[in-house]
Amino acid sequence: MDLTETSPSERAGLLNAIADELSGAADELIPQAMAETGLAEARLAGELKRTVVQLRMFADVCAEGEFLDVRIDEADPGFVLGPRPDLRRFNLPVGPVLVFAASNFPFAFSVAGGDTASALAAGCPVILKAHPGHPRLSALTAEKVRSALVKAGRPVETFEVIFDQNAAVRLLRDDRIAAAAFTGSFKVGRLLAGIAAGRERPIPFYGELGSVNPVVVTPGALAERADAIVSGFVAAVSGSAGQLCTKPGFLFLPEGHGLAQRLGSAADAVPSHPLLYEGIAAGYAERRAAVLATRSVSVLAEGAVETGPDGRSRAAPTLVEVGLDDLLEQRSTLLDEAFGPLSIVVRYDPDRPDLLVEAIGELFPGALTATVHRAAGENHAWLRGLVAVLRERVGRLLFDGWPTGVAVTPAMQHGGPYPATTAPATTSVGTAAIQRFLRPVTFQNCPPELLPAALRDDNPWRVPQRRAAAGDSLNWGSHSA
Secondary structure: OOOOOOOHHHHHHHHHHHHHHHHHOHHHHHHHHHHHHOOOHHHHHHHHHHHHHHHHHHHHHHHHOHHHOEEEEOOEOOOOOOOEOOEEEEEEEOOOEEEEOOOOOOOOOOOOOHHHHHHHHHOOOEEEEOOOOOHHHHHHHHHHHHHHHHHOOOOHHHEEEEOOHHHHHHHHHOOOOOEEEEEOOHHHHHHHHHHHHHOOOOOOEEEEOOOOOEEEEOHHHHHHHHHHHHHHHHHHHHHHHHOOOOOOOEEEEEOOOOOHHHHHHHHHOOOOEEOOOHHHHHHHHHHHHHHHOOOOOEEEEOOEEEEOOOOOEEEEOEEEEEEHHHHHHOHHHHOOOOOOOEEEEEEEOOOOHHHHHHHHHHHOOOEEEEEEEOOOOOOOHHHHHHHHHHHOOEEEEEEOOOOOOOOOOOOOOOOOOOOOEOOOOOOOOOHHHHHHHEEEEEEEOOOHHHOOHHHOOOOOOOOOEEEEOOOHHHHOOOOOO
């Protein structure tokens, strides 16, 4: 199962082989995903494409070799602090990774999703716990991954899929597992994180636990494009029945916004959509009932949770409204994530925007995203203060858009301060995701014949090497003047 000695180009070949297998099997994979999840064909086709693109992106990361972060300090008897030995540092894969697949992205965050792609790119074998919401799709996707492994000349043991939750928990406690990644509920994520931390040899646990993703609309933005804000917000809340970790859970509008009827009508016009599986349906129904029963909440669109003719639970959007003071008072009931098409509109006093900034800092310690809608050219002290507060509490700060839709691209950050994730300095999307499954090691005065390929002077892997030549320390600081 060891991928440590595979060259970056060999890992790139493996990832491209997986991408090819998935692309070629679209006619098998997409219908199976539709049958198990209730998601639309267009949505799933786009998600499968995203998954393939993600694999190819990490193939390029491998081929470039920069992720190894090779640093070579030549032996220097004249080093400014005293003689320096020969030091050579690079990143090694951490070892076998246990991945817990998500329910809401049956391709992009499941069997061959971002966690699997980034772990394989790092050189780690993967054991994946399939999600019970789409077991047949998981088995079919795993078959395609194993086929790619054979074609790439890698042992099929490099990648394994398991389906039993108890077996996954036992593996999480197994000393051979070096790291774990999870996308799912706060409750389960906390339990698993506790197991990972409580081992005799604790391991890193990269858990995405949920997010409420606040959106703030300034009075200027409201005056400039109220209709676009209504349509964009309702689309973001109701898309995929709100079963997205980036769904906007709170929309802050200035008092007297006048959008209540438009918001309600737009939400009421959205047809019900299937929920992914009965566990999500039950959790959403319970959360929705708690919100609707909260004192001071007014209903803009009641929505519904019902059973369709196919026996699958379906949901239509629910929108409610409260004042900022009411949200502060009822935070214990209202602040939890509702994983489904429910969101809360919050009125704030436009004459005291400082109170809004203070409340947001208090209410939202950590989220995946936050969004600010401002008027064209709007730039004043309280807006800058709001941005300063939000950037400390989120992984992605958006302007004049909506947080649903996570671009698969190098600069993406999909992870935020706790409770959004258990490891706020990391991301599960974008090229930086590979860093979760690497650890640095330095070789000091190592004989050339024992050096790993990436650290050798002849550089057989042709990876970037950052060198500090003998004598350089005498000039440190001269370039900063």
